[in-house]
Amino acid sequence: MGCLKLNYYYPERTEYRNTGAVEKQDLPLFFYVSQNGGFQYVYCAGNPVRYIDPTGMSWEDADGNTITDHSKIKVYIFYDSKERIMAKSARTMYKQAEAKYGKGSVAMSNVITTAEFTQDWKDMASPDIKEVSLNYHGSARTINLDWQNNQYLSSTGDQTPNGNPATNINNLPTPSGNISNAQLNINSCYSNASNEFISGTNVAQAFRQSTSFSSIRATSIGVSYWNWFSANAPHPQDHNTSWQFLYRSVPSRHHGVGLPPK
Numbered sequence: 001m002g003c004l005k006l007n008y009y010y011p012e013r014t015e016y017r018n019t020g021a022v023e024k025q026d027l028p029l030f031f032y033v034s035q036n037g038g039f040q041y042v043y044c045a046g047n048p049v050r051y052i053d054p055t056g057m058s059w060e061d062a063d064g065n066t067i068t069d070h071s072k073i074k075v076y077i078f079y080d081s082k083e084r085i086m087a088k089s090a091r092t093m094y095k096q097a098e099a100k101y102g103k104g105s106v107a108m109s110n111v112i113t114t115a116e117f118t119q120d121w122k123d124m125a126s127p128d129i130k131e132v133s134l135n136y137h138g139s140a141r142t143i144n145l146d147w148q149n150n151q152y153l154s155s156t157g158d159q160t161p162n163g164n165p166a167t168n169i170n171n172l173p174t175p176s177g178n179i180s181n182a183q184l185n186i187n188s189c190y191s192n193a194s195n196e197f198i199s200g201t202n203v204a205q206a207f208r209q210s211t212s213f214s215s216i217r218a219t220s221i222g223v224s225y226w227n228w229f230s231a232n233a234p235h236p237q238d239h240n241t242s243w244q245f246l247y248r249s250v251p252s253r254h255h256g257v258g259l260p261p262k
Contacts, residue, residue: 081110138188155206
């Protein structure tokens with residue numbers, strides 16, 4: 001599967017089959033407004049279409065535990081919680097990153113609204129970030145956090161090329177941690193595409209212009225989250241095509257006045 005858009009909801013927390021309840025309670029706001037007598041363990045007050053899962057706005061580990069100390073985090077993974085294959089792939093990536101950087105080194109965010117994404121983007125607080133991955137559907141000029149509800153990041157301003165409202169990538173806040181030695185992996189289709197049919201700055205270029213990542217990994221073609229019949233790390237759909245990298249430009253060095261040439 002590449003850039004297919006599936007129409008189903010996939011909550012990330014364990015749900016009890018008979019009651020629809022989950023094993024962790026939502027915040028008070030959501031059971032105060034529920035219509036079920038204020039039962040605290042109903043997912044999104046029993047109405048996930050109208051309300052959100054508040055813990056989705058926090059960085060978590062693979063077991064759903066909220067991460068409050070980011071000092072050891074090396075890798076941040078954003079992913080589309082409505083897509084089973086992306087959720088499964090994100091967990092595979094989590095395990096691979098932990099094997100590389102050690103236990104407790106990875107944080108996950110399953111946000112699908114621009115407000116939540118903006119907050120979690122800002123809250124990447126590690127002093128030594130190595131990788132940030134974005135696992136969403138997309139196009140040359142948009143990242144589709146939730147296309148069904150018009151939740152987009154755009155490289156072309158405050159709206160998508162089709163006129164839908166969007167959050168401008170250039171207006172995202174600066175992460176509170178250190179991304180200067182990190183790589184941003186944009187695992188979305190066509191994020192670095194540029195041809196006669198695509199005008200304006202693409203997604204990869206917008207992130208390159210507005211952030212201080214050491215490198216940005218993107219592709220000009222589609223992205224697949226499938227490797228035969230099992231989930232694996234995302235990769236360009238054409239296996240003969242490699243990822244493309246956009247590196248941070250290095251300022252020119254000038255010899256000081258009166259110093260001997262080097």
